[in-house]
Amino acid sequence: MFYYWTQGLLSVIEPHHLLIIVIGSSIGILAGGIPGVSGTMAIALAIPMTYAMGPTASLLLLVSLYASSVYAGSISGILFRTPGAPEGAPATLDGYEMAKKGLAAEALGVDIFSSVTGGIFGTIILALVAPQLAKVALEFGPSEYFALAVLGLGVVSSVGAKNESKAIISVLMGLFVATVGIDMISGFNRFTFGTTTLLSGVSFIPTIIGLFAVAEVLKRIREKRGMTGIRSKARAKLPSLKLINKLKGLILRSAAIGTFIGILPGVGATTGAFVGLSEAIRWSKHPEKYGTGIPEGVAAPEAANNAACSGAMVPLLTLGIPGSAATALMLGAFLIHGLRPGPMLFIQQPVLVYSIFVAMLLANLSIIILAKLFIRYFSKVIELPYNVLGPGIIIFCVAGVFAVRNNFGDIWIMIIFAILGFFMEKYNYPVAPLILGVVLGPIAEQNLRQAMIISGNNPMVLVSTPISAILIGLSVLSLFSPQLRALWVKIRAAKGGN
Amino acid sequence: MLGEVLMSLFILVVSLFLYYEATQLRQLRTYESVGPDFWPKLILLGMIIFSAYLTVSNLIKWKKSRRESINKGEIINQKGEGWGRILIATFLIIGYVYLLKPLGFIISTPLFIIGMMLLIRPERKKVIPFAVLGIMVIIYIIFGKLLFVPLPKGFGIFHDISIILGL
Numbered sequence: 001m002f003y004y005w006t007q008g009l010l011s012v013i014e015p016h017h018l019l020i021i022v023i024g025s026s027i028g029i030l031a032g033g034i035p036g037v038s039g040t041m042a043i044a045l046a047i048p049m050t051y052a053m054g055p056t057a058s059l060l061l062l063v064s065l066y067a068s069s070v071y072a073g074s075i076s077g078i079l080f081r082t083p084g085a086p087e088g089a090p091a092t093l094d095g096y097e098m099a100k101k102g103l104a105a106e107a108l109g110v111d112i113f114s115s116v117t118g119g120i121f122g123t124i125i126l127a128l129v130a131p132q133l134a135k136v137a138l139e140f141g142p143s144e145y146f147a148l149a150v151l152g153l154g155v156v157s158s159v160g161a162k163n164e165s166k167a168i169i170s171v172l173m174g175l176f177v178a179t180v181g182i183d184m185i186s187g188f189n190r191f192t193f194g195t196t197t198l199l200s201g202v203s204f205i206p207t208i209i210g211l212f213a214v215a216e217v218l219k220r221i222r223e224k225r226g227m228t229g230i231r232s233k234a235r236a237k238l239p240s241l242k243l244i245n246k247l248k249g250l251i252l253r254s255a256a257i258g259t260f261i262g263i264l265p266g267v268g269a270t271t272g273a274f275v276g277l278s279e280a281i282r283w284s285k286h287p288e289k290y291g292t293g294i295p296e297g298v299a300a301p302e303a304a305n306n307a308a309c310s311g312a313m314v315p316l317l318t319l320g321i322p323g324s325a326a327t328a329l330m331l332g333a334f335l336i337h338g339l340r341p342g343p344m345l346f347i348q349q350p351v352l353v354y355s356i357f358v359a360m361l362l363a364n365l366s367i368i369i370l371a372k373l374f375i376r377y378f379s380k381v382i383e384l385p386y387n388v389l390g391p392g393i394i395i396f397c398v399a400g401v402f403a404v405r406n407n408f409g410d411i412w413i414m415i416i417f418a419i420l421g422f423f424m425e426k427y428n429y430p431v432a433p434l435i436l437g438v439v440l441g442p443i444a445e446q447n448l449r450q451a452m453i454i455s456g457n458n459p460m461v462l463v464s465t466p467i468s469a470i471l472i473g474l475s476v477l478s479l480f481s482p483q484l485r486a487l488w489v490k491i492r493a494a495k496g497g498n
Numbered sequence: 499m500l501g502e503v504l505m506s507l508f509i510l511v512v513s514l515f516l517y518y519e520a521t522q523l524r525q526l527r528t529y530e531s532v533g534p535d536f537w538p539k540l541i542l543l544g545m546i547i548f549s550a551y552l553t554v555s556n557l558i559k560w561k562k563s564r565r566e567s568i569n570k571g572e573i574i575n576q577k578g579e580g581w582g583r584i585l586i587a588t589f590l591i592i593g594y595v596y597l598l599k600p601l602g603f604i605i606s607t608p609l610f611i612i613g614m615m616l617l618i619r620p621e622r623k624k625v626i627p628f629a630v631l632g633i634m635v636i637i638y639i640i641f642g643k644l645l646f647v648p649l650p651k652g653f654g655i656f657h658d659i660s661i662i663l664g665l
Contacts, residue, residue, distance in 0.1 A: 049640065051647075165548050165551060165552055166552070168544070168548055169506075169509060169545060169548045169549060169552070172541050172542075172544045172545045172548070173509075173545070175537075175541045176516070176538060176541045176542065176545070179537060179538045179541070183534040185534070186533065186534045188523065188534045190523060190534055190538060191516065191519060191520075191538070214591070218584055218587060218588070221580075221583055221584060221587045221617070221618060222580035222581070222583060222584040223580060385619065385622065385625070386618060386619075387614070387615045387618035387619040387622060387625075387629075388615070388625065388629040388632075388633070390614060390618055391610065391611045391614035391615060391618075391629075391633065392611075392629075392633045392636075394591060394610075394614070395607055395610070395611070395633060395637055396637065398594070398595065398598070399603070399637055399640075399641045399647065399649060400641075402647070402649065402650070403641060403647040406648060408595070408598070408599060411595050411598075412595065415591060415592060415595060418591075419588065422584070423505060426501070426505075427501060427502050427505045429505075444537075445537040448532065448537070449532050449536075449537075452532045453532075457532070
């Protein structure tokens with residue numbers, strides 16, 4: 001393992017790789033910080049930029065972008081009460097109150113410190129857990145992989161907790177989209193309607209860019225929201241040793257909670273941040289102070305969301321199962337560069353895996369320097385009006401999608417998914433389950449059919465091994481988790497009443 | 499609420515159509531019992547059930563809320579805010595992509611930027627030339643010079659213009 005750590009470090013410290021990490025972190029901070037340009041959207045937009053790069057450089061760019069964008073979501077939240085990304089929302093509560101008291105620099109400093117600590121903690125856990133989990137995953141056959149895919153799909157209930165039926169429809173849409181094209185087992189065309197563009201299936205890049213980036217622009221054009229610039233001067237002041245000493249326990253606990261939440265498929269950085277904050281309140285001796293502008297209210301969610309971001313890489317790297325929209329995009333990036341995340345990645349590309357670990361550590365560390373620099377000029381960037389940003393994003397999307405295969409059909413696919421994404425968002429159909437469906441659909445279908453062929457069409461093969469039976473059981477539990485949670489609350493309330 | 503009904507109804511109709519398409523795959527079934535039609539049919543069946551459920555439940559909710567509004571004497575305003583803008587934006591994007599092939603990237607893109615900027619904030623006309631230039635230069639540097647992506651050059655004279663401008 002030490003050998004691979006060294007090799008990973010040597011790979012990452014190559015000047016062009018270091019430059020890529022700095023560029024990725026900078027883009028991440030910008031994207032995460034600008035309301036309306038989320039980290040997920042930035043990953044979607046950055047994927048076409050990676051075509052000309054090698055696999056290592058591409059993945060270093062994306063992981064550093066991912067790690068830093070999670071941090072930056074809270075900057076505009078603290079300064080303007082407009083979180084740049086959902087995961088930045090919990091820190092807004094206390095951060096903005098601190099800013100109102102004239103403590104914006106202190107709030108931003110605590111934000112940086114806790115995000116970096118959380119991110120590093122999560123990455124260390126990722127590096128320790130992932131190789132061990134990958135060893136177990138080597139034993140997996142078709143039925144286990146099918147069960148894993150079902151487990152990944154089972155998280156839709158958590159992703160779309162507001163309306164489970166809509167979340168299920170969304171994931172089913174994604175699963176259906178994944179069936180379009182030539183069937184990999186029989187070789188027959190499915191739902192191509194005579195077009196050659198669809199023979200190789202619905203391309204992943206146009207799908208995600210349409211759903212996330214273009215749909216978001218359409219949404220903003222309709223709402224006329226965020227179209228005026230916000231003006232403010234800002235800087236960050238890192239916390240003193242005394243304050244660090246006071247916050248260290250809270251930050252480490254939140255980071256541990258965040259990492260655990262990140263590892264769970266479907267529960268990403270946003271949930272991590274909210275749980276981090278709620279646990280901090282629960283453990284606090286003065287819970288009433290939260291929301292009034294205290295550094296603890298910034299430190300807890302920020303340590304948790306960056307740790308969750310590293311934790312979310314565990315199922316992606318070890319099992320090839322993305323647990324969130326951002327990691328689903330990362331899976332797409334792996335596939336584009338001819339790599340298949342999963343246990344074999346640790347055997348075939350160990351240096352790449354350890355380079356990712358090192359890059360995540362460096363990306364988190366780079367936040368300290370870059371964030372201080374960016375915050376100073378941040379107000380200038382977010383002054384960019386949406387009538388410039390919106391068309392710019394669409395043109396970037398069109399050029400990026402066209403770059404995939406020089407195919408105009410792909411741009412039409414992007415537009416179709418943009419319109420679909422717009423209406424899904426409008427009527428509260430969560431988009432993330434659709435992406436999970438697109439990514440996990442082929443894994444589920446192919447392994448199901450392989451398992452059936454191997455077993456002579458015996459459906460019991462799907463639960464024949466302890467691992468697959470446990471995974472299927474967990475999927476069912478996960479699918480019905482909102483109902484079970486509600487039942488649990490009812491039982492507790494009834495007991496409390498008695 | 500009516501929009502919710504229409505959305506789930508649309509999903510239902512499309513799912514039914516695709517299910518019919520999936521049944522046509524049965525003729526191609528091979529030696530496997532779980533053939534190429536099994537998985538899509540399973541998915542579409544789920545979509546039909548859930549979208550039908552949502553359509554019916556939303557329809558009931560919509561009728562109920564409409565009845566309550568009428569009883570209270572409220573005026574039902576069906577006019578959606580911003581739909582005109584979204585329709586124009588969609589047509590602008592479709593038009594842009596449609597013109598991209600014959601006119602090429604370098605001609606059609608400024609036209610699209612101008613159209614979109616006028617749509618989003620018509621009062622800020624002064625920034626349009628700078629925005630057009632800025633966006634074009636950024637895209638040209640990233641895709642044309644750094645990534646060597648052959649962006650569409652257009653046909654005939656537009657192709658020649660693209661070549662002259664160095665795309």
